[in-house]
Amino acid sequence: MLEVLLLSLRVSGTALLCSSLLGIPLGVLLGLSRFPGRRPIVALLYTGMGLPPVVVGLFVYLMLSRSGPLGRLHSPWIPPLFTPGAMVVAQILIALPLVAGFTMMAVLEVDPALLQQVRSLGATRWQTVLTALAEARGGVIMAIIAGFGGIISEVGAVMMVGGNIAGQTRVLTTAIVLETRKGAFDVAIALGIILLTVSLIANVAMLRLQGRSLER
């Protein structure tokens, strides 16, 4: 059970980290600048925010399978199907639009007049961007929470691309499905409680961080 919990945390944690590293800068870029092609990207992002995980799973499955366009490259950078790496890829695709989309909305909430004032106080373009991000920090933390919520409890995609292999790709959600099907409801309930607890602890930690940052 511990092994399942640790793999869940490792897969979702890695996916969340990657989604945040990519999604926060993307959200800031879309929130602060206007460029040709921005609108289609935003439309794509909004669609991505409501993407059914099974569809993501199917897409990643087709991409990474041996005969798929990425799978056939046999690159050490591309994880094969039924590995934790493939699950991370699927979860990144689920969390990235959530993190980027909510970050963009948070940055859009920052008063443009405030940013002009920041420029007037002698900020470079880069310093202005960082200040906008700092002003939007409450929303950015919400974006990370949304991303985390979207993947820690997700089952469709990890089941498809991970395969729920014991000791290798079995995570909390897929284990719950399996145990329920087996009729082992006590184990399933225990796993469910662990999942809820993990989610609760992570959210409380992030909300505390958000609260502290907003008190200043």
Next chain:
Amino acid sequence: MKEPVYQVQGLVKEYGARRALALDYLEIWRGEICALVGPSGAGKSTLLRLLNFLEPPTAGSIYFMGKEFSAARPSMPLAWRRRVTCVAQRPLLLHRTVWDNVRFGLQLRGQRDGRAQVQATLELMGLTAMARQPAASLSGGEAQRVALARAMVLQPDVLLLDEPTANLDPYNVAVIEQAIQTLNREQGTTVVLVTHQIFQARRLAHRVGLLLDGRLIELSEVNTFFERPRDPRTAAFVRGEMVY
């Protein structure tokens, strides 16, 4: 001999089809307080944004201490830009403490040790007791004092003030006006003050200019402006007869 800090020549600013500003010539002199008055929509705030190098002009040039800012040269080097700071009508503070707001500009300049300056500025503006408070908890007048302190601590060559005391109570107006005068007198800071309130212009400024529909109608020494205006529109404005 007055030394110009700004020389504005043939300056035009258009937003789409709307012409917001068209100034043939304007000089701002080193060490003066120059007030620009006029009704809403006269182009006063637009002029301040241009003098702050935040937007390039559509045509014409601004020479800031001899350095050109124009449509052809739309960016002012950072070191020059940092010699000018603006305080807006709304305080526009960051979601940080009062102290961190005042320290902000110094931080942007990489000055780690600005303690003494921040402390002295807070004291001057009567904000010492609120230093650790979140800026969001301040009243309108206090917030505006923080906004002014945040600009003053940088000791800019030029301070641009856009209606700095609009909607404030008399106490805060007095504190802010006094700070502006002290800064001008003791540090020789050039101040360009945009205001609706002609009495404030009269109290603070050395020279006063009237802007109407984006044009500078008259710019003269304060007593001349109020007592012997050259232009009939200035006379009407001073008498409060101009309807807007």
